[in-house]
Amino acid sequence: MSEFLSRPYEGFARVEQSAPRAMVSLRGDLGSQAMAAAVSEVSGCAIPEPLRLTQAAQDDDRGGGQTSGQSGAQHGGQYGAACLWMSPDELLLLGPAGTGPELAARLTEALAGQHHLAVDVSEARALFRVSGPAAREVMMKITPADVARMGPGDARRTRLAQIAGALWMEREAAIEVACFRSVGAYVAELLTTAARSGGEVGLLHPAAT
Amino acid sequence: MLLLRCPYCGVDADETELAPGGEAHLTREGPNSSDAAFEAYVFLRRNPRGVHFERWRHAYGCGKWFHAARDTATNQVFGTYTAQCSAPPQDLLDRIADATGGERA
Numbered sequence: 201m202s203e204f205l206s207r208p209y210e211g212f213a214r215v216e217q218s219a220p221r222a223m224v225s226l227r228g229d230l231g232s233q234a235m236a237a238a239v240s241e242v243s244g245c246a247i248p249e250p251l252r253l254t255q256a257a258q259d260d261d262r263g264g265g266q267t268s269g270q271s272g273a274q275h276g277g278q279y280g281a282a283c284l285w286m287s288p289d290e291l292l293l294l295g296p297a298g299t300g301p302e303l304a305a306r307l308t309e310a311l312a313g314q315h316h317l318a319v320d321v322s323e324a325r326a327l328f329r330v331s332g333p334a335a336r337e338v339m340m341k342i343t344p345a346d347v348a349r350m351g352p353g354d355a356r357r358t359r360l361a362q363i364a365g366a367l368w369m370e371r372e373a374a375i376e377v378a379c380f381r382s383v384g385a386y387v388a389e390l391l392t393t394a395a396r397s398g399g400e401v402g403l404l405h406p407a408a409t
Numbered sequence: 410m411l412l413l414r415c416p417y418c419g420v421d422a423d424e425t426e427l428a429p430g431g432e433a434h435l436t437r438e439g440p441n442s443s444d445a446a447f448e449a450y451v452f453l454r455r456n457p458r459g460v461h462f463e464r465w466r467h468a469y470g471c472g473k474w475f476h477a478a479r480d481t482a483t484n485q486v487f488g489t490y491t492a493q494c495s496a497p498p499q500d501l502l503d504r505i506a507d508a509t510g511g512e513r514a
C-alpha cells in the first residue's frame with residue numbers, strides 16, 4: 201500500500217487515507233442466479249441495485265459490542281465486506297485486507313462454467329474517507345455527482361476534479377473515496393484543500409462562525 | 410451545461426462526466442463499399458442546426474455508450490436511449506415532433 205496521507209487531516213471535515221481493503225473486480229451477468237449465489241457465498245452480500253452497495257451482515261458480538269441501531273455503528277465498528285455496483289455488468293467486492301487473491305479464486309470457482317471475470321485489484325486503487333457533518337460539502341466542490349442526496353447504501357462512479365473516482369457511503373456522515381493509486385497523491389491534496397478550514401460552503405451544514 | 414440521463418445507470422450525468430462520440434446511426438461501410446460511400450462514412454457528417462442524434466459515453470461513470478437526441482442550437486435534450494439500436498425509437502421521434510412542431514432531423 202502506498203501512503204498518501206501520513207495522518208488524518210482536520211479541516212471543516214476530516215480527511216484520512218483509509219486502511220487497506222481487499223478489492224476484487226467482478227464482471228458478468230449481474231441478474232443471473234449463479235452470480236447472486238457466488239457473491240453471497242464468497243462475501244455474504246446481496247447483488248446491489250444500480251448506484252447502490254450492499255454490506256454483509258455483521259456479528260456485533262465481537263469486542264466493543266455497540267449494538268445501538270443499525271449494523272455498522274456511527275463511528276466505531278469495523279468496515280466489513282461490501283459489494284459496490286460499478287456498471288450494469290460490474291461489481292467491486294470489498295473485503296478484509298490481504299484476502300483479494302483468495303476472494304477472486306473463490307469467485308472463479310463458484311462461477312465455473314459461467315461467463316465472468318473475477319480479478320484481485322486490491323493494489324489498483326487508493327482509498328480515502330471524508331467524514332463529519334460537512335463531509336458532503338467537501339465532495340460538492342470537486343464532483344458533479346449529486347452528493348447532497350447521497351446517503352448510506354449509495355455508490356457512484358464519477359469525476360473528482362481532473363480524474364475518475366468512486367464515492368460511496370457505508371454509514372452516515374462518512375464518504376468513502378476511491379481513485380487509481382497512480383493519482384492518490386493528487387486526490388490527497390484535492391481532498392485536504394477542499395476540506396480546509398475557512399472553506400466551508402454552509403449549504404447543507406451551517407458554517408462554523 | 411448539459412445533463413444527459415445515462416440509460417444504463419440512470420444518473421443525470423454532467424457533461425464533464427461524459428465523452429462525446431459524434432453523430433449516431435452511421436452506416437459502417439466496409440471494404441466492398443464504393444469509394445464515395447466510404448468517404449461519406451469516414452468524413453462526412455450532418456452537423457445540423459437543430460435536432461441531432463448523437464453518441465455519448467458515460468466515461469467517468471458506468472462506462473457505457475448510449476445515444477442522445479439534442480438540439481444543437483438550444484441544448485434542449487429530447488431524450489436518451491441505449492446503444493443497442495440502429496435508429497432512434499419511435500416514441501422519441503414522436504416527442505421531438507411534438508416539441509419542434511414537426512421538424513425532423
Ligand SMILES: [Zn+2]
Binds near residue numbers: 416417418419420473
Ligand atoms: Zn451510466
